[in-house]
Amino acid sequence: MDPMLLLESTVRGVIIGLTYAMIALGFNIVYRVNKSINFAHPVIVLMAAYIALVASYRYNPLLAYVLAVLAGVAASIAIERLVARPLLGRPPVALIGATLGIYYLFKGVTITIGGAETASLPIGYKLYHLGPITLGLNDIVSGLGSLLVLALVILLHMKTRLGSAMRAVAEDVEGAAAYGIPVRRLMSLSWALAGLVGALGGLFLAVKNQVSVELEFYAIRALAASLLAGLDSIGGVVIGGIVLGVAEEVGGLLLDDYLPGIGYDLAFFILLLVLFVKPYGLFGTERIERV
């Protein structure tokens, strides 16, 4: 195996991994407040990409991106209000099923709006040669953009008053309410934040690759990053995402001769492995719940 090829795959893996981490962050933020997985998250990613595409036909690209992000946030808040909140107190299976329903509903709407077409977002095309590695402008934009968003969201969680309030709600809803924290508003806010990172993830994925219906599978695979980090960890998703991205790129490169096309399915092997070996992930808190 050519070491340069390996190096380049690793760099590519890290770049896509940062975007994975951002999408995984959306799963984790929702998990922290609702203690269940938001299966509608992947479709926010898909929707944002298509809205950006459709809007960019008509408006200036920057406005299109802003519209896409706003739509993602609005959709996420709507899901919280109309689906997650009425289901509070019901078993987690209910929220899983309902968000799966929303997933298909939004997928249908997205394809209706955007057509199932594959197209590129209007972003300049340029190649950079960094030593032996060749990267496109799209790679660099998505990698650096993801890194920036990740840093901002993690800082928000760790350093600000709002962040500590969100962590309080995640830790103990009743306790937080007793201290006068507006729990419901913070739940909405958490979902909005999840929608924001999801929509941005969709945009960066679309910039890096193309707008296509495949994007939702990237978001589903990001679940592996989320679980690897631990479902209630915030900072850990960076590690989870990068591990996932590198595993996909390098694993795909090494294994493709034996198992064609395995690269993208490695995420699911990672997922199962984590579930069997260390279900609370690398950085998640272990909940002692004996049954």
Add this chain to the structure above:
Amino acid sequence: MPAGVFKETYRADMAHLRYPIHWAGLVLGAGLALTAPLYLQGYYLDQAILFMIFLIAAVGLNITLGLAGLISLAHAALMGAGAYTVAMLALKAGFNAVLAIPLAGVAAAVLGFILSLPSFKLKGYYLAMASLAAQFILEYFYSLLAPEQYITVPFETKEIAGVFFGEGVPLYYLALAITVLLLLAAGNLARSSLGRAMKAVRDNDVAAEIVGINVTRTKALAFTIGGFYAGIAGGLYALYSAGIGWEGFTLLVSIELLGMVLIGGPGRVVWGSMLGVLVLKTGWTNLESSLSPLLMDMGLDIIASTAKYIVLGTLIAVFIILEPEGLIAVLRRVKEYLRLWPYSY
């Protein structure tokens, strides 16, 4: 318990046929099912067969999800395991496809058992993820099994004693016999000690363990039995269809099955599943085939292709939020209203 219904013995309470309407339904249903080939031909008979195939699969998922409360997103992949077992045995070993159907059930049951392993330590959402991962991994392996997309089950293996079971009336009666057998078993399972143990695990697993239910064993059995049903359904599907490919067992099919159970009535193993399949499979197929040309004429082809997602998704979400007991609960309310009419309370 609705007013005016008095059960004096446990036996009467647990009977399969409790009301006159049940007897009427049995006579009518059995009569219609047995004579179906007389008034259903070709395409419609195929639909009846498909209805039974998906009914078996949905009953399996209803045992796993409705009775034991374990969410499985890999049910279509388990169906696929059954279908590929039959196809590979017939293709590679010349095994009779009809006789291979029980083996399909066993193969899927083993897979189902493996899928249940994470559930021993973990709660619902982890299980959803494990089964989601399993669904994609199995899809991938199925795509490796048949690189040229379709596996055809050889026609000569679909024969027993000169009767061709691959289509039409013989396949219909074969499917009917299997369906009735499995439905009876499922109906009795729901009222057996195992079924009650499953419900206890679903409602409160800690309490279930305290009263002495072996939670691990119950969860494993729920998955294994659900997998067995899916495998049988898949085996029948392999017999029914000309060629099987992984596209028949995607996540979308898993979600459809989930929708059938949730919309029909989770926990009502036989009738709930039947309603769900009736609405989402038979009803939807007919609605789609009659509406699609209209939409195409209006130039709305894109809606014709996405309507399925929208309707399926909306129905699942709405039923979970507003009517978690499914259509069967709606029907029960209608029935009670009519029974007490005009003196409803």
